[in-house]
Amino acid sequence: MNTKTHTILLVDDEPEIREMICDYLMDFENYHVLRAENANEAIGLLEQNRVDLILSDINMPGIKGFDLLQIVRDRFPTVKRVLITAYNVEEYLQLAMDHDIGNIFVKTAPFNFGELSSVLRNLLAGNIFGIKRYFSENVPVYRYTVNKSNCLDQDARKIISTINDYQRAKRIELVLIELLTNAIFYGVRNESPETKESWNHCFELNEESAVEVLVGSDREKYVISVRDKGGRLKKQDVLYWLNRQASYDEKGLPLGLYDSHGRGLFIARRYIDRLIINIDKDKQTEVVMFNYCNHTVNGHKPLYINEI
Incomplete structure (x- = not known):
């Protein structure tokens, strides 16, 4: 898959996390990456750019990640959606049901870049079945x-x-x-x-x-x-x-x-x-x-x- 043809919108209010993930996706995976520190900025970028996938933190000031992805689903239905968090996913299952979210990636220490790559690559390719991937x-x-x-x-x-x-x-x-x-x-x-x-x-x-x-x-x-x-x-x-x-x-x-x-x-x-x-x-x-x-x-x- 030619990852350069795909644009990812990364939304996270922590500059260090945002830049770390962005650098990896751009330098090692060759994606085109847009960055936003909050939901309002992300919506503005979505209105002005073609975006294939949004990767958003859950806990942010103002509009939270689940609500942002609901807006994305309603206004930009072709954009694939992934949440990211450092917290226990079980605490968010009701919200995942309410907002129809199936993918929540967890930040780990050390950060699992290989797993993030696999998740994004499979979603963007639209070919999710089989294990060789x-x-x-x-x-x-x-x-x-x-x-x-x-x-x-x-x-x-x-x-x-x-x-x-x-x-x-x-x-x-x-x-x-x-x-x-x-x-x-x-x-x-x-x-x-x-x-x-x-x-x-x-x-x-x-x-x-x-x-x-x-x-x-x-x-x-x-x-x-x-x-x-x-x-x-x-x-x-x-x-x-x-x-x-x-x-x-x-x-x-x-x-x-x-x-x-x-x-x-x-x-x-x-x-x-x-x-x-x-x-x-x-x-x-x-x-x-x-x-x-x-x-x-x-x-x-x-x-x-x-x-x-």
């Missing part, structure tokens, strides 16, 4: 087909066994089973969570509707994607379920403690380093899991939900 080198990608509903634990075990960092990968075996269950029963079969007790667990999907799992790894990380060909998942539903698990009642219990649906994505987000959800409505859904091999990512986790 998450590797800087040409790595082998292994493909598995999952089509039997009563063999998911065996399938998950076989998939995990191919990862070099097996001991750490073993810990997410249950997460993978949850995602395979969601893909088959909700993504493909469109089952209702309210009738789980009556589900048929003895069937085999045909080749066209089978769930596809891709696995790749390099020295830094391993990546697993689970893709169904239903495309029934919705960004608003994912935000709703995540928010239910992150919000608490007067007794300190999660509002979604007894929910019959949505826990699999919450568990995946909690127990892996990075979770990315890609949705092509009524065509396909892809859930991508990252785990880093030699270290655990410290700090808050970002939110990545892409719906096309």
Whole structure:
């Protein structure tokens, strides 16, 4: 992708952060970057320039990031939107629902420039599916087909066994089973969570509707994607379920403690380093899991939900 053809509007009231990110995007990624220190300045630049993507801080004096991106959505609907914060994303899930925001990048120390590059590049390219895009080198990608509903634990075990960092990968075996269950029963079969007790667990999907799992790894990380060909998942539903698990009642219990649906994505987000959800409505859904091999990512986790 020729990044020079893309213009990014960077909005942050902290000069040091703004200049650091701007220098990286211009010098290393070759984007054309416009800078603003507040929402009013950003709106003025949008009115005068063609902008492909806005990357905005959340907490700024005056108009906050969520409200700015709502204005962008209403007035400049072709501009892709990403928020950036140093705080806990779980605290913003209700706002993300209200403003239809799927991507919130988290500032880390040291700053994760490689991850920011990947997020921006994929959004700007408009090609969000597959896992090779998450590797800087040409790595082998292994493909598995999952089509039997009563063999998911065996399938998950076989998939995990191919990862070099097996001991750490073993810990997410249950997460993978949850995602395979969601893909088959909700993504493909469109089952209702309210009738789980009556589900048929003895069937085999045909080749066209089978769930596809891709696995790749390099020295830094391993990546697993689970893709169904239903495309029934919705960004608003994912935000709703995540928010239910992150919000608490007067007794300190999660509002979604007894929910019959949505826990699999919450568990995946909690127990892996990075979770990315890609949705092509009524065509396909892809859930991508990252785990880093030699270290655990410290700090808050970002939110990545892409719906096309």
